Each structure stands twice: as structure tokens, then as C-alpha cells.
Amino acid sequence: MQVARECLGKVIVHGSTAGRIVEVEAYLGLDDLAAHSSRGITERTRVIFGPPGHAYVYFIYGMYDCLNFVTEQDRTPGALLIRALEPLSGLAVMQRRRPKARRLEDFASGPGKLTLALGITRKLNGANLVESPITVRRLRDEPPIEIAEGPRIGITKCADLPLRFWIAGNRFVSR
DNA sequence: CAATAGATCATCT
């Protein structure tokens, strides 16, 4: 939850494409029934229980990959779902990967969209976020931001917890 | 504009 606030405004770089994190959701682990990790360690949730600073990428609805950051210490489950990015570079590449997006706001304004735009797949599951193909960096001149919070989206359990965070007023946040 | 259906499959019961 603290990590969620720290990650907003940071930049994800993958290949020639990069985007600024403008919306995230926290998934806390054992007590959070909406979290994949709430039912313990399985083949899929293994990395959520691992050390922080790694990527958890999972496949959903038979069609989309979603990107998370592992946030808690080793043995403690916790993840941050990246929900929306503001495209910064590699726009032509993103457009090719997302032919249906007509406006810049449609490139990465959702969990499934951003993985397509950046070319992120399950091959990056478990990857270190510092020295792997995918990295997270701080913006050179980080502008001050106002953080808004509210209930998470697209879940049926624990849907009322205010664990969704976004940059107030940013137009690349999902609906 | 809002509501709904369809696509499509890994994971878990």
C-alpha cells in the first residue's frame, strides 16, 4: 500500500517502449480474498510469495496478460497490479501492437492493454525488475502528483476495499 | 451514453 504510492509516477521500460505508471491496485495476500495469493502457494502464485522487486505476470480470461510487482518481503505475499500507463516512448511500436487503439489514451489505459502495448508476456513472470528486459526507473524530473484512492475494479470479492490508487486528474487512467 | 454478449483458456475445485 505504501509501495503503491511510491510506484505512481515511475516509469516502466521494456525494449524500445516505456510508460509512466498512473494507476495501480494493491493485492494484499492471505486476508484479501480477491488476491490470487489468498489461497496459498500454487504453481501460479509462487512468485507472489517470493522476494520483492520481481514481476508477476498472469494470464486471464483466455486472452490477456496482466503485470504485477511483487511488493512484500520473501515468504510474505503481496502484489501490485499495474492498471494503466501514460505512453512515453516507442509510440509507433505500441500502435503496431495495438492496432485497435485510435487515441493515445487507448494505448495502455487498462491492465490488458498495457501488457500488449509494451509487449509483456508470461515469459517475464518472475523477472527481476532491475536487471531484466523489463525495468522500473524514476523520472529525471519527477513532477509533484496528487494521489487519489478508491475501490478496485473488476473483482467480485472484497470489492469495497479502497486499494486502487491513481494520479488525480491524469487522462490515461482507466475508467 | 449504458448495458450486454462474445472471445477463449490457464488455473483451481
Added chain:
DNA sequence: GATGATCTATTGC
């Protein structure tokens, strides 16, 4: 065998 941390196209007002 059902479900799901989604997106898009289509239908209906």
C-alpha cells in the same frame, strides 16, 4: 466443469 485482477463490438435507449 466453472471461474476469472479483461477488452472490444454491438445493441438499445
